[in-house]
Amino acid sequence: MPTPARSRLIRGSLALAVTSGALLLPATSAQAADTATVSILHAVPGATVDVYANGEELLSDFEPGTLTDPQQLPAGTYDLKVVAAGDGADGDAVAELDDAEVPAGANVTVVAHLNASGDPRLTAYANDTSGLDAGQARLIVRHDAAAPAVDVRANEEVAFSGLENPDEDSADLDAGTISADVVLAGESDPVIGPADVDLKEGMTTIVYAWGSAEDDNLDLAVQTISGMGGNPGGVPGGSGGQAAMSSPLALGAFGLGLVGLVLAGTRMAARTRTARV
Amino acid sequence: MTLGTARRGGWLWPAVLVVSALLLAVAGHQLFAPRSVAADVPVSTTVEDPAGTPSATPSPSASSSPTARASGPRWTTRPAAPRPAPEVVPPERLVARSVGLDLPVVAEGVDDRGQMALPERPTELGWYRFGPTPADRRGAVVLAGHVDSERYGAGPLERAAGLEKGDRIEVRDRAGRTTTYAVVAVQRIRKADFSPDDVFSRSGKPVLRLITCGGPYEPGRGGYQDNLVVTAKRR
Numbered sequence: 167m168p169t170p171a172r173s174r175l176i177r178g179s180l181a182l183a184v185t186s187g188a189l190l191l192p193a194t195s196a197q198a199a200d201t202a203t204v205s206i207l208h209a210v211p212g213a214t215v216d217v218y219a220n221g222e223e224l225l226s227d228f229e230p231g232t233l234t235d236p237q238q239l240p241a242g243t244y245d246l247k248v249v250a251a252g253d254g255a256d257g258d259a260v261a262e263l264d265d266a267e268v269p270a271g272a273n274v275t276v277v278a279h280l281n282a283s284g285d286p287r288l289t290a291y292a293n294d295t296s297g298l299d300a301g302q303a304r305l306i307v308r309h310d311a312a313a314p315a316v317d318v319r320a321n322e323e324v325a326f327s328g329l330e331n332p333d334e335d336s337a338d339l340d341a342g343t344i345s346a347d348v349v350l351a352g353e354s355d356p357v358i359g360p361a362d363v364d365l366k367e368g369m370t371t372i373v374y375a376w377g378s379a380e381d382d383n384l385d386l387a388v389q390t391i392s393g394m395g396g397n398p399g400g401v402p403g404g405s406g407g408q409a410a411m412s413s414p415l416a417l418g419a420f421g422l423g424l425v426g427l428v429l430a431g432t433r434m435a436a437r438t439r440t441a442r443v
Numbered sequence: 444m445t446l447g448t449a450r451r452g453g454w455l456w457p458a459v460l461v462v463s464a465l466l467l468a469v470a471g472h473q474l475f476a477p478r479s480v481a482a483d484v485p486v487s488t489t490v491e492d493p494a495g496t497p498s499a500t501p502s503p504s505a506s507s508s509p510t511a512r513a514s515g516p517r518w519t520t521r522p523a524a525p526r527p528a529p530e531v532v533p534p535e536r537l538v539a540r541s542v543g544l545d546l547p548v549v550a551e552g553v554d555d556r557g558q559m560a561l562p563e564r565p566t567e568l569g570w571y572r573f574g575p576t577p578a579d580r581r582g583a584v585v586l587a588g589h590v591d592s593e594r595y596g597a598g599p600l601e602r603a604a605g606l607e608k609g610d611r612i613e614v615r616d617r618a619g620r621t622t623t624y625a626v627v628a629v630q631r632i633r634k635a636d637f638s639p640d641d642v643f644s645r646s647g648k649p650v651l652r653l654i655t656c657g658g659p660y661e662p663g664r665g666g667y668q669d670n671l672v673v674t675a676k677r678r
Binding site for chain 1: 561600
């Protein structure tokens, strides 16, 4: 029974997925053209679960706070269902997401998490894997915690403000390590962190806020996606031209030669004249 | 006595004349010939890749199967808690004895024009800090420097053009470990042919790329027209 806000988000995510899939298509191989890259994050505290896709078991005994490595799945539409471990395909759903669109070439993370009021949800996020400039890293933050709107801070400065469950925000930044923490929107006492997050050059680093404020188990989860990096356009290895000019020495030698030539010439001319007289 | 003086005078000035003419010719050539660095190094259009094309190794991983059904792949999981950045040990010094190069190395990134940033002094080398380190098993360690600078004049990197196939280059890192390379190619590459993804390669066999500027110096066309690229493989 999705709330209007939630169904709007899912549609939003799917639209995003389609967009990024289209962007990716020209760059991906023939194989990738009919598959998508899918990762699954378990961010519901306290429940070990099994995940089903279209009635088939995708993975079992999935622990909270763990992330799958990315898998290539055939592009298409998936009905996703999370049940308590061992309950089987027909077990009571902890969370469900029907008709999740996984477009060819897209990179998708499916997150099992709590909504703002603490109920388990599944959200499919499309990951932005567009190219980065040399030296840059992409940071994506996602609010998947049972908590009100938050600010995400980098090195104690607000980087993303007023983020609500289950929204995301992103920025391309200089690569490097940041100290990340999460505060309730407008406040300054961290409710999560600070934790050092390594923003690697050429990679997308996704930071998830998850858990429950009420149960005092808020935490950060991190996913990284590589392969977006660029390289410097060139090496500007010289500016002066002096190495090509071969120094004041050549200029001095040239002058010396000129003086010597003139001097010797006049002397010898003079001598010839003297000899003649 | 007067005869001796006269005789000395007799060969002195012609000698001065000859030496002066020679000086004039040599210096004049240096000054007025097209200005160029590493002019003897042949021009290439692609950077040397000692790895060549790696032989295709069959990968048994499940992800290689395009027909994998949803239930097919084996999903592996890992804790998603933030992990500390792996420690990076940067190179600190480059020594190429055969051409008398012994230069300090500093970490550099990208300048505001999207080019590799370089130390201002031509007596220092920059290491591209987003690429591999000498300890990494794959990809190109890129060390680059200015061949000269308006402020500091000509630098020692001009001598890199004198490196020959097989010459040793040693790179010492901050942990005191020395990695030894053997030169496999000395190339001049037109800046228009510069292929960043090959030069700054992140995969393939571990190589060292020592880069500076070379070729004709044309102030009206952005200075040096080529890059001098020395590629060396790990010994």
